[in-house]
Amino acid sequence: MDTITEFLADEHRCCDESFAATEEVAQTGDLARCRASFQQFRAAMEHHFQKEEAMLFPAFEQATGNAMGPTRVMRLEHQQMRETLAGMDDALAGGDLDDFLGQAEGLLILMQQHNIKEEQMLYPMCDRLLSGAAGSVIQAMRDLPAAQPT
């Protein structure tokens, strides 16, 4: 049986891969391929955010009785990343790959410092707090259908 930490850290690695692939295409200057790759990457990010926001964070908040703690900051950071992703989308719509790559640089650091906090602290805490219920939370996250970016 997976732990929450393993399951979601794996998703982070998949998003990282997708990010690297998009950045690589952007550098070749192929706008059409870059758009396709970026849409895939953005959808993967959004799906991951929604799994956490709809399933994991509520379970954590219920277990701790605290909705203003770490999950509040994690939601805020998701919002920051969504805004940057939207900015990158605008850059692609305008055909400005330099601006796109510049914003990607910032997004990567936002993503990674967010991942550090989750993988080092939040996920292990979830595994500890939810122990028995962790399996059903993972299953619920697996079953969550992908939705459109908000």
Place this chain on the structure above:
Amino acid sequence: MMPAGLSFEQAPPFGVPLRFFLTAPWFLVLAAALLLWQGPDIFASRWLPATLALTHLLTLGFMAQVMLGALLQMLPVVVGVVVPWPRLTATLIHVPLTLGTLALCIAFLSGTPDWYRGALWLLGPSFGVALTAIHFALWRAPVAGGTVIALRCALGALLVVVGLGLCLGGYVGWGLWLPIVTTTNLHAVWGLVGWTALLVAGVAYQVVPMFQITPSYPRWLSRGFAPLMVTILVAWSIFVLAGWGAAAALTSAVLAIGLAIFAATTLYLLVQRRRKIGDSTLGYWRASMISLLASALLWLAVSWIPALGSTQPAELLLGILPIFGFTVAVINGMLYKIVPFLAWFHLQAQLFQRAKVPTMKRLLPDTAIRRQFWAYLAALLLLLAAALYPAVFTYPAALALGVTGAWLGTNLLGVWRMYRRVVQEGSAGSSAVTQSAVVLDRARSS
């Protein structure tokens, strides 16, 4: 259920780490000026007052300055604990550290006990505040992963370095009796191996896999490396103090092998990186890890071939490689990630949807980074050459050092200037909007 003190709050104000980052490069320029002034004689021995002043301009002025500033910035991210009163804490560390470094260098150059005492009165409290604030945060860390373990070890080592440094200052300032050669060697090795290498390792465990998108460090290394190195450092120190030459040589060889393993692992991870686009800081990581590997191999050679160890160039290379090669490179590279990112991050927070925020690459263009990197590389190679042929290479090395330092400083200042301009334009824009809204409201109500 929440562990005490756990906070996921965002970064401290930009000014907290920035003051350290904007000050540090100019100490490289001061080091270059000292090198120009003293000329090739400075490479005659590592014990010359001017050589000691040069070393401390680099280690205290550049290295400690950035390391402490960066720790105040990254502790909330990595361990989830905020340093209390960030602005006040930063001021209490930054001002006396800057003045104390200058005072210590004047003390070395003038040989006046008063200056040594002054330096001690400044550096002691500065490191006192830093150690207290950072230890306070680190020991409350809720989860102890590889990075937290390494940072704790590094901070423990810093305590030893500062303690020994203050004792050495006491020797010259107040006539405290000490075995001066042994104490100096312990001070240097704890500083470079205990504090610096372990801090870099702790940061690398996070930064290398995440920003270059490489596989993680092996678990045995990220959890075991730092505690093992500290244990061996303690054993080595005891053998050195007890005068057990063979045991000391054996343990120092183990330390060198440990450093080599860390450097080689990092280089190997960088080869496997999946972020294929030319990242501007990659060159710095490579230069840094190759220098660390070279330092370790040279140290190993010196411990087993004593005839080599007593030669002047070997001693100088064992200073230049770890200080200017390994540490200055990795710090320089990291500054190019940290400073533009923080500027972008704080601009986004402040100007949220009121103005377009320039991207990291616009705040600091890749070309500016790449060119300064070549200047850095030239300075490193010329300094290494100067250790072997001081008469020929000292002046070119000094010039290259000055150029790379000033260039780094200018690049970072450029980021700060653009940050301020955008903030001013953004707030001017928004106040114009508010004013016109007020006028409109009045017109409507009248």
